[in-house]
Amino acid sequence: MVPVDWYMGLAAALFLIGALGMLLRRNALVMFMCIELMLNAVNLTLISAGRAMNDLTGQVAVFFILVVAAAEVVVGLAIIVAIFRRRSTASVDELSELRG
C-alpha cells in the first residue's frame, strides 16, 4: 500500500499550484478554477487521512465540502456573469472601485 505521506505530498503540491494560480492570474474565471483546485487538494488530504486512520468521518466531511463547493460555484459564477454584463470584463484588475 502507498504510504499516506505520498498522498499528502501530492495534495500539498496541488494546493500550492492552486494558490500560485490564484496569485498570478487576473482572469476571474481562472482564479475560480484555482479555488476548485485548492478545494480538491484539501479533499484529497481528508480522504487519505481518513483511510490512514481507518475512519469514515473524512469521507463524510468531503461529502459536505463537495456540496458547499457546488453552492459556492453557482453563486460565484452568477456574480462573475453579473459583473461581466455590467462592465464587460472578467479581469479583476478592472474591478477596483472599492479601493480606498
Add this chain to the structure above:
Amino acid sequence: MAEAILFVIAGLAALAGAVTVVVARNPVYSAVGLLGTLFSVAVLYVVQLAHLVAAVQVIVYAGAVMTLFLFVIMLIGVDKEERGVESLPRQRVWVGVLAGGIILFAAGATLFGDFEWVPAASDTVLEASSNGTIQAIAEPLFTEWVLAFEATALLLTIAAAGAVVLAQFKRRRS
C-alpha cells in the same frame, strides 16, 4: 503494487492538469486541465476505497460544475487577453519568493525534520471500517451528521435562489 502504479499515473495526471489550469492563456484549456485533475483525483479516491465520494466527484464536479464553467466561458467569451502589466509592483517576484520558500520549508521539514503528516496513521487498512460504500457513508451521514446534512440542503436552496436573483439583477434595471 497496483496502488503505487495507479498513484503515480493519476498523481502525474492531476499535477499536469493543475499546471495547465494556471499556465494556459485560453480559459477553455484551463477548464479542460481542471477536468483532468478532477478525474485523476476521483481515481485516487477509488484507490483509497472512497467509492461514493469518487462517484459524486465525477457526477457533481466533473459533470455539473465543469459544465457550468464552460457555459460561463461561452457567455463571457475567451478572446480577452490578460494584461501583462501588474497593478501591484513586483508581485510576480514576491509570489516566486513565497512559493520557493514554502517548497523549501516543506521539503526540509519532510526530509530532515521529525514530521508526521498523519500522526495516528496505521499501516494496515481495515477494509470494514474504511470502505466507503453508500451504506457505510449513509450511516454516519444520517445519524451523527444529520443536522449538517439538513443545513446543506438549506444552503443549496439559498444558493439556487441567490443565483437566480443575481442573474435577473441587470435585466430589471435596463
